[in-house]
Amino acid sequence: MKKTYFISTAAIATLGVALLFWQPWQSPQSHALLVTSQAPTGGDFTLEGEHGKTSLHDYAGNIVLLYFGYTTCPDICPTNLSNLSSAMRQLTDGERAKVQVLMISVDPERDTIEKLNTYLPYFHPSFKGLVGTPEQTAEIAKRYGAVYQKAAIGEGALGYAVDHSAFTYLINQQGQLVAQLPHATTGDEFVSAIRSQLTLK
């Protein structure tokens, strides 16, 4: 009896220690792009846009707010995009002319550029979508520290959903990644972040 008790205590302790060192983001069985502990480097990229090949450097001189999402995203993307929209509408015309919101689809198998450009203007007419091959998307996401993976939902009524990190990446007028803003950042917070970049010279 005592022995069993000892063994189970030892087992629990071992489990506790194991949990302490268990780092799910290093687990290899996940299809997710692994979250790395290094700071994301960001950088230039080229994908398919409304008018063909579109690169980040096409927006040099603008503050870019980059988001990784998808058009059948039921809740998370609409929340972020409507907050970004609210920020756009709070900016002055002069400020707004220097800001571009871009969404890279993390569901390149279903999202086409047409779908993205039907979806995004609902939030704000200036928002642009970009789509690439799964490989291109994965490579860019990795550089920005964005992670995503397909997830089966319910009885498959939705086809699938895409679990994804929901940061908005703030890129300065020189094309450098300067901040990642978390999910549900409010319109006011986006405005402050944008203005803090616009006043930097």
Place this chain on the structure above:
Amino acid sequence: MMTRSLLTSLLLASSLSAFAAVTDKVLVSDGYVREVPPGQMVSAAFMTLHNEDMDDHKIISASSPAAKTVELHTHTHENGMMKMRQVPNINIPAGGDALLKPGGLHIMLIGLTQELKKDVPVYVTIKYEDGSEKALSLPVKGMMPNAMTAH
């Protein structure tokens, strides 16, 4: 004898509590369905449920003529990702609230069968663990905060 009267009162008590349906003990407020961008085939219903009872109650399912499939869902934040998952039920704690809101618990409307318009209510029926059902007529709310305050 003692045991028997105890049993009788227990039975009586349980039958009394069973007499009132959960629909009479849970109050639903601030319900709405979120408007969707063009081409979007899924939406969600959000609401606050207040349980006035001394027992926990649960929503076990929901249905709506506005969608092919209706599921109970939640969001969790794991490994740096927002994950949406179906849940078997939504618990409304005794004397407490269950908040169905963006980024958290919600009733998913999958495969919309009607266009969601701001002036057309969406009917959603929620079913509790005792089988009782509550039919709700929910307004459609736009996503834009400015648009919401503009009317």
